[in-house]
Amino acid sequence: MLRLLVPIFALVFAASPPARAQDDDGWHPPPDHLTIGYEEEGKVDASAKACEVFVRDMVEWSENEIQRGTMEVCAARKRHVEAYAALQKSYSELMTYAGQDHRLSQVEAAKNLGAMVKACIDHKSNLTTGGHNIRMDIIPNDIAATCLKLGKGLLDAETEWFKVGFTESHPAP
Secondary structure, three states: OHHHHHHHHHHHHHHOOOOOOOOOOOOOOOOOOOOOOOOOOOOOOOOHHHHHHHHHHHOOOOHHHHHHHHHHHHHHHHHHHHHHHHHHHHHHHHHHHHOOOOOOOHHHHHHHHHHHHHHHHHHHHOOOOOOOOOHHHHHHHHHHHHHHHHHHHHHHHHHHHHHHOOOOOOOOO
C-alpha cells in the first residue's frame, strides 16, 4: 500500500497548478503611494523663493543673471515635481484596475517599479559629472524627471492593457 501512495502523491503534486503570486490568505493591498527611494523624493521645493535662495547661495552673479538662473532652476525643479505627480497619478490609476486582484503581487510590482526608476536615476547620474554652479541642481532634477516619465509610460501601458485586455493587436506591455 505504501508503495502506491508515493507515486500517487507525486502525481498529485506534479498535476497541481503552480502557486499564484499571492493567495487570499497572504494577500496584502498595494501601497497607496509609490516609493522610489531616491534622495529628496517628494520634497523638491519649486517655489521661486527656494530657487532664488539656492542660486544666490551658489553663485555671485549680477541681478539679471540671478533672475535668469532662478528661472532655470525653478523650471528644472518644476519638471521634476510634475513628473513625480504624474507618476503617482498613473500608479493610482493602475491600482484602480489591478489593485484588488488577489492573484497578483501588487506590493512586489510596486517595489520593482520603484527599483527600476531608481536604477534609471542612478544610471543617468553615473553618466554625468553633476555640473557646476546652478547646474548642480538642474541636472539631478532633469535626470529624475526623465526617469519618472519612463516609469509613468510603463504604468500607462499597463493600465491600458488592464482596460483593453490582451489581444493579438494589443499584446501585454
